[in-house]
Amino acid sequence: xxNAFHAFxxxxxxxxxxxxxxxxxxxxxxxxxxxxxxxxxxAYIDDTAAIGGVSYAAFIAPGLLxxxxxxxxxxxxxxxxxxxxxxxxxxxxxxxxxxxxxxxLNGHLLYGLLRGLISAVVFLIVMAxxxxxxxxxxxxxxxxxxxxxxxxxxxxYAYAVxxxxxxxxxxxxxxVIVPITLFSGVFFPLSQLPQYLQPVAWLSPLWHGAExxxxxxxxxxxxxxWPLHAVYLIVLGVAGWWxxxxxxxxxxxx
Amino acid sequence: MSDDSPLISARNLVxxxxxxxxxxxxxxxxxxxxxxxFLGPNGAGKSTTMRMIGCVSEPTSGELKVxxxxxxxxxxxxRARLGVVPQEDTLDTELTVFENLVIYARYFGIKYGVAxxxxxxxxxxxxxxxxxxxxxxxxxxxxxxxLTIARALVNEPDxxxxxEPTTGLDPQARHLVWERLxxxxxxxITIILTTHYMDEAEQLCDRLVIMDGGxxxxxxxxxxxxxRHVTREVVELRFNGSHTDELAxxxxxxxxxxxxLEPLPDRILLYADNAEVAVAEVHARGLTPSSxxxxxxxxxxxxxxxTGRTLIE
Ligand SMILES: Nc1ncnc2c1ncn2[C@@H]1O[C@H](COP(=O)(O)OP(=O)(O)OP(=O)(O)O)[C@@H](O)[C@H]1O
Ligand SMILES: [Mg+2]
Numbered sequence: 047x048x049n050a051f052h053a054f055x056x057x058x059x060x061x062x063x064x065x066x067x068x069x070x071x072x073x074x075x076x077x078x079x080x081x082x083x084x085x086x087x088x089a090y091i092d093d094t095a096a097i098g099g100v101s102y103a104a105f106i107a108p109g110l111l112x113x114x115x116x117x118x119x120x121x122x123x124x125x126x127x128x129x130x131x132x133x134x135x136x137x138x139x140x141x142x143x144x145x146x147x148x149x150x151l152n153g154h155l156l157y158g159l160l161r162g163l164i165s166a167v168v169f170l171i172v173m174a175x176x177x178x179x180x181x182x183x184x185x186x187x188x189x190x191x192x193x194x195x196x197x198x199x200x201x202x203y204a205y206a207v208x209x210x211x212x213x214x215x216x217x218x219x220x221x222v223i224v225p226i227t228l229f230s231g232v233f234f235p236l237s238q239l240p241q242y243l244q245p246v247a248w249l250s251p252l253w254h255g256a257e258x259x260x261x262x263x264x265x266x267x268x269x270x271x272w273p274l275h276a277v278y279l280i281v282l283g284v285a286g287w288w289x290x291x292x293x294x295x296x297x298x299x300x
Numbered sequence: 301m302s303d304d305s306p307l308i309s310a311r312n313l314v315x316x317x318x319x320x321x322x323x324x325x326x327x328x329x330x331x332x333x334x335x336x337x338f339l340g341p342n343g344a345g346k347s348t349t350m351r352m353i354g355c356v357s358e359p360t361s362g363e364l365k366v367x368x369x370x371x372x373x374x375x376x377x378x379r380a381r382l383g384v385v386p387q388e389d390t391l392d393t394e395l396t397v398f399e400n401l402v403i404y405a406r407y408f409g410i411k412y413g414v415a416x417x418x419x420x421x422x423x424x425x426x427x428x429x430x431x432x433x434x435x436x437x438x439x440x441x442x443x444x445x446x447l448t449i450a451r452a453l454v455n456e457p458d459x460x461x462x463x464e465p466t467t468g469l470d471p472q473a474r475h476l477v478w479e480r481l482x483x484x485x486x487x488x489i490t491i492i493l494t495t496h497y498m499d500e501a502e503q504l505c506d507r508l509v510i511m512d513g514g515x516x517x518x519x520x521x522x523x524x525x526x527x528r529h530v531t532r533e534v535v536e537l538r539f540n541g542s543h544t545d546e547l548a549x550x551x552x553x554x555x556x557x558x559x560x561l562e563p564l565p566d567r568i569l570l571y572a573d574n575a576e577v578a579v580a581e582v583h584a585r586g587l588t589p590s591s592x593x594x595x596x597x598x599x600x601x602x603x604x605x606x607t608g609r610t611l612i613e
Contacts, residue, residue: 052406059403060394135390141356142390143407143455144380300317300357 049145053153056136061157072118072165076172079110083233084176096235098266104178108263109232109256111169112191116252119162119195120202120223124215127154127206131297147295155199155287162195163188173263180264187262193279194255200286204293226250231257236269254278305368307332307459307490308353313362315348322348324514325362330492332458335485338494339501339599340511341609346494347387349511350463353492354384367458380408383452387463387494389444391436391451397423398432401451408455415454422450426480442473449480460484462493466500478503498599510603517606522599529602531559533575536593537568537582550587557581562604569604571597 061068084103091097097105130136140150166188173179205218229239230252236244247253254275260266268275308330315323323345330336338346351357353366355375364371366378391400398419405415423429426446431439439447445465452460465481466474481504485491495501501508502522509519518525526532535558539550544565551563558572572578575594582589604610 048409052409055406056392056403059399060392063394134392135388136392138386139390139392139404140407142354142379142382142384142386143404144376144409145407146376298356 047152049149050152050156053140053145053150054156055153056140057154057157058160061161068161069164069168072168073172076110076114076169080107080172080176080178084178096237098264100264100266101178103176104180104264105260106233107173107176107178108187108259109230109252111166111173111187111263112194112255112259113227113230113232113252114169115162115166115188115191116194116198116255117223117227118165119158120198121219122158122161123154123199123202124206124219125212127203128209128212128215130154131207137298141298147298148291150298151203151287151291151294155203155290158199158203159192159195163192166191178263181262183265184263187259190255190258190262190276190279193258193276193283194251196283197251197255197279198282198286200283200288200290202286204286204290207290207293207297226252251279251282306330306365307334307367308492309363309365310349310353311363313349313352313364314360315345315352315357316360321514323352323359326511326514326516328509328516328519330490333488333490335491335493335504335506337492337501337505337508338511339496339498339505339508339603340494341496341603341607343513344511345514346511347463348514350461350492350494354382354461355379380455381458383455383457383460385445385448385452385460385462385465387467389448391444391447393435393437396433396435397428397439397447400436400447401454404451405454410455418454418456419450422453425453426450427476440473442469442476445469445473445477446480449477453484457489459490459492462491464494464496466495466497474500498603501599508599510599510606512603512607518602525599525602526597529605530597531571531573532597533572533578534595534597534601535570535572535575535578535582536591536595537570537589538566538591539568539587540590553585553587554582557585560605564610569601571601571605 080103084106088102091102094100094102137150170185170188206215229247230250231247232252236247236253239247257268258272258275261268261272306329310326310328313323313326314321326349338349340346348357352359352364352371355371355378358372367381369378371378395403401419401422402415405418423432426449428443428446428450431443436444436447449465466477469477481491493504505522507521509516510525511517518529520528539547542550547563547568551561551568554561554568554570558570558578560571562569570578579592579594600610
C-alpha cells in the first residue's frame with residue numbers, strides 16, 4: 047500500500063496547481079443547485095407528503111450530496127485516466143519504477159476518492175448554510191456519499207483504460223451517469239416511478255447512497271435495513287476495483 | 301548474487317507482436333561495470349529488447365535474468381535498481397524540472413529530504429540547476445534529455461539503460477551527454493545503451509552487439525568487430541556523379557584490387573589493408589575517380605558488410 051501512496055503523491059502534486067479552482071467551483075455548484083432547484087423548483091411544490099414532509103430543498107440536498115461526490119470522483123476517472131495512459135507520460139514514467147500496475151491503479155483511485163471527499167465536505171458546508179441540516183448525525187452523510195463514489199470508481203476506471211477512443215467517455219457521461227443522477231430518488235422519490243421501473247432503480251448505486259445520506263441528514267428511515275444498502279455499494283466497489291486492476295494490468299503488459 | 305555473476309543474461313529471447321517478430325532469439329550477457337551497446341537501424345528490435353530488460357515488457361519466450369532475478373516474476377525488485385532513459389521522454393510536462401525529479405524519487409520510496417538533496421545534486425550534474433523551477437514544457441530537446449538522464453540516476457541505480465540517448469540532439473548537446481555518460485562509466489556504473497550512431501557506439505561502448513531484424517549479427521568490442529569483419533582502411537571512390545548502374549560497371553574493373561568491394565548508390569568502397577597501395581592500383585588500371593577519400597574503417601563499415609545496408613537510411 048505504501049507504493050500506492052507514492053503514486054497518489056504524484057496526482058496530489060498536480061492537484062496542488064489547481065486546487066483553489068476546484069474548491070471554488072466545489073462551492074459554486076452546490077449553491078446553484080440549492081438556489082435553483084431546492085428553492086426555485088421547491089417553490090412550486092405544495093404537497094410535501096410524498097417526500098416525508100420536509101421542504102423540497104431539504105429533500106434533495108442529501109441526495110445531491112451523494113450525487114456530487116459520485117460525479118466528481120467518477121469524472122476524475124474519465125479523461126484524466128484515459129489521458130494519463132494515452133497522451134501523457136505519467137503512467138509510462140511510473141512503469142519504469144518499482145510501482146506495479148495495481149499500485150498505479152490504487153494511487154489514482156485514492157486521488158479520485160479524495161477529490162470526491164473534498165466536494166462532499168464542501169457540499170455539506172453549503173447545506174448547513176442553507177439550513178437543511180437538522181440532525182447532529184448529518185456529517186455522517188459523507189460516508190454513504192463516498193460509498194456511492196467508491197461503488198462506481200473502479201468500473202469507470204476499467205472503462206477508461208479499456209477504450210480506444212475518447213468518444214466512449216462522453217457516452218458514459220450522457221447515458222450512464224446522467225440517468226443514474228436523474229432516476230435514483232435524488233430529485234423525486236422512487237415511488238413516483240411506475241411500479242415496474244422501481245426495481246431497476248434499485249440497481250443504481252446512487253439510490254442506495256442517497257437514501258443512506260438522507261437518513262443521516264434528516265433521520266428519514268431507509269427503505270431497506272441500512273446495512274444492505276451499504277453492503278451493496280461496497281460489493282459493487284470491490285468488483286469494480288477488481289475489474290480495473292485486471293484491465294490496467296492487461297493494458298500495461300505489452 | 302556474487303559479483304562476477306552476469307548482471308544481465310538472456311537466452312534465446314523472443315518477442316512477438318501478433319504475427320510480427322520484433323526480437324527473434326537473442327543471447328547476451330552483460331557484466332558488472334561494462335558499457336554495453338546495441339547498434340542497429342530502425343526496427344532492429346533494440347527498444348523491444350531494452351523494454352524487456354527494463355521489465356516493462358514480457359518476453360514471448362526465452363529466459364531473461366537481470367541482477368540475478370527473473371524479469372517477469374521479480375520485475376518490481378529489478379526496476380528498483382535500474383535507471384531508465386526511454387527512447388521517448390516520459391517527463392511530466394505539467395510539473396517543474398525539480399518536481400519531476402522529486403516525485404520520481406518518491407516512486408522508489410526515497411524520503412523527501414533525500415530526494416530533494418539528490419535532485420539538487422543531479423541538476424548540477426546535468427547542468428540544469430538554473431532551470432530547477434521552470435516547467436518541463438519550456439525545456440529544449442537536449443535539456444529534456446539531460447533531465448531524463450538525471451531522473452534515471454535518482455535511485456542510485458546499479459545499471460543505467462539509455463535508449464538512443466542522443467538521437468535528435470545537436471552536436472553540442474550530444475557532447476554534453478556523452479561527457480556525462482563517460483563520467484558515470486568511470487564511477488563504475490553499468491551502462492547499457494542503444495544507438496544508431498556508430499560514433500556514439502565507438503565512443504561509449506566497451507562491447508556491443510550489432511542488431512538487425514531482431515537478431516544479433518555480431519558481438520564484440522568496437523575494435524574486435526572492425527578487425528573481424530573489415531580491413532583496417534577504407535577508400536571511398538566517387539566518379540563524377542555516376543550512379544548505381546555505372547558504378548556497378550566500374551566496380552567490375554576494380555575487381556581484385558582490395559579484399560572487399562562495396563558499390564553504394566553514390567560511391568564505391570574499397571576495403572584494403574593499405575589504402576595508398578589500393579589507390580595507386582586504381583589509377584594504374586586507368587580509372588579516374590573524381591574524388592578519393594582514404595579513411596580508417598568504422599563500425600558503419602562493419603554494419604554495411606554484415607547487412608549490405610547503411611545504418612541510417
Ligand atoms: N507495441 C508494438 N506493437 C507492434 N509492433 C511493435 C511494437 N513495438 C515494436 N514493434 C515492432 O517491432 C520491431 C522492432 O521495434 P523496436 O522499437 O524494438 O526497434 P528499434 O531497434 O528500437 O528501432 P528504432 O531505432 O526505430 O527505435 C519493429 O518492426 C516495430 O514495428
Ligand atoms: Mg528504438
